[in-house]
Amino acid sequence: MIRTVTGDLDTIDGPILAHEHLQIDLCCQKGPEVVLGPADQEEVANDLVQAMSHGLQAVVDLSVFGSGRNAEVLRKISLQAQLPVICAAGFYWDPTPQIVLDSSVEFLRDRMIDDVTIGVDGSEIRAGIIKIGTDREISPAAEKLFIAAALASIATGAAVVTHTSAVAQAAWHVATLTAAGMDPSRILISHMGAARSVEDLITLGRSGVSMGIDKVGFIARRSNAELADLVAQACAVGLENQIILSSDVARRDRLLRRGGSSYSAVFVDFYPMLIERGVSQAKIDRMMCHNPHTLLHFVH
Numbered sequence: 508m509i510r511t512v513t514g515d516l517d518t519i520d521g522p523i524l525a526h527e528h529l530q531i532d533l534c535c536q537k538g539p540e541v542v543l544g545p546a547d548q549e550e551v552a553n554d555l556v557q558a559m560s561h562g563l564q565a566v567v568d569l570s571v572f573g574s575g576r577n578a579e580v581l582r583k584i585s586l587q588a589q590l591p592v593i594c595a596a597g598f599y600w601d602p603t604p605q606i607v608l609d610s611s612v613e614f615l616r617d618r619m620i621d622d623v624t625i626g627v628d629g630s631e632i633r634a635g636i637i638k639i640g641t642d643r644e645i646s647p648a649a650e651k652l653f654i655a656a657a658l659a660s661i662a663t664g665a666a667v668v669t670h671t672s673a674v675a676q677a678a679w680h681v682a683t684l685t686a687a688g689m690d691p692s693r694i695l696i697s698h699m700g701a702a703r704s705v706e707d708l709i710t711l712g713r714s715g716v717s718m719g720i721d722k723v724g725f726i727a728r729r730s731n732a733e734l735a736d737l738v739a740q741a742c743a744v745g746l747e748n749q750i751i752l753s754s755d756v757a758r759r760d761r762l763l764r765r766g767g768s769s770y771s772a773v774f775v776d777f778y779p780m781l782i783e784r785g786v787s788q789a790k791i792d793r794m795m796c797h798n799p800h801t802l803l804h805f806v807h
């Protein structure tokens with residue numbers, strides 16, 4: 508079962524963008540106030556429809572409590588675009604909300620379980636994945652959040668996605684989540700496109716976690732060509748079973764009307780680059796369809 512903002516689905520057949528944002532605009536500053544307005548929601552829905560014309564079958568919104576999550580808006584966008592949308596349980600880390608600083612692991616665990624089993628932010632819309640992360644410094648609050656997320660994952664069967672602020676944090680993420688009892692195959696470590704070389708992916712891949720090359724089209728960070736080289740090298744050593752591809756759209760200026768390639772970046776810009784580098788369509792499908800599907804599928 509895959510849990511979307513419009514209900515539970517048995518399966519999703521086709522490409523899934525597993526690390527996106529449909530509401531927030533981080534152009535200027537971070538925090539809960541940077542949500543897109545109603546006019547932008549229309550634009551986001553249009554951009555999703557455009558990506559659907561290239562094959563997109565579902566999208567995961569990884570905004571959480573403290574970073575502009577609004578499940579009602581996600582449901583509106585989902586209905587407007589006629590696209591399954593998965594929303595996330597969890598808490599933000601930049602800055603860490605006061606409730607996280609003040610609360611116990613058990614309280615945070617139970618909040619995440621409620622998000623998945625009852626509804627997010629007082630709504631009846633349930634989360635289908637758990638998201639947490641670390642800021643530049645790994646704080647005691649982050650440790651609480653990671654343990655809480657692991658326990659909520661074990662209790663609900665939902666997977667955990669983590670945000671890394673640096674590739675070197677990934678090892679701590681894996682160690683903390685698995686020490687709390689998590690199966691590594693239920694963990695997705697984000698932003699591994701920042702890896703210095705494929706060696707970083709090979710090393711992390713040995714732990715059994717999945718890795719996100721999830722900023723395709725965000726060329727301010729790394730060019731698509733550099734990311735395509737990295738993905739091709741990873742596929743050449745058999746890591747295609749542990750990689751997901753996404754574009755982490757979180758800025759207005761990446762939307763189509765403002766000149767960006769938006770949620771279509773992976774399909775329109777990146778697929779040809781991978782093919783050119785010898786990555787087979789079967790491997791692309793693995794990264795875009797099978798892997799995100801497996802993560803989103805509740806294990807019980």
Ligand SMILES: [Zn+2]
Binds near residue numbers: 526527569757
């Ligand atoms: Zn993100």
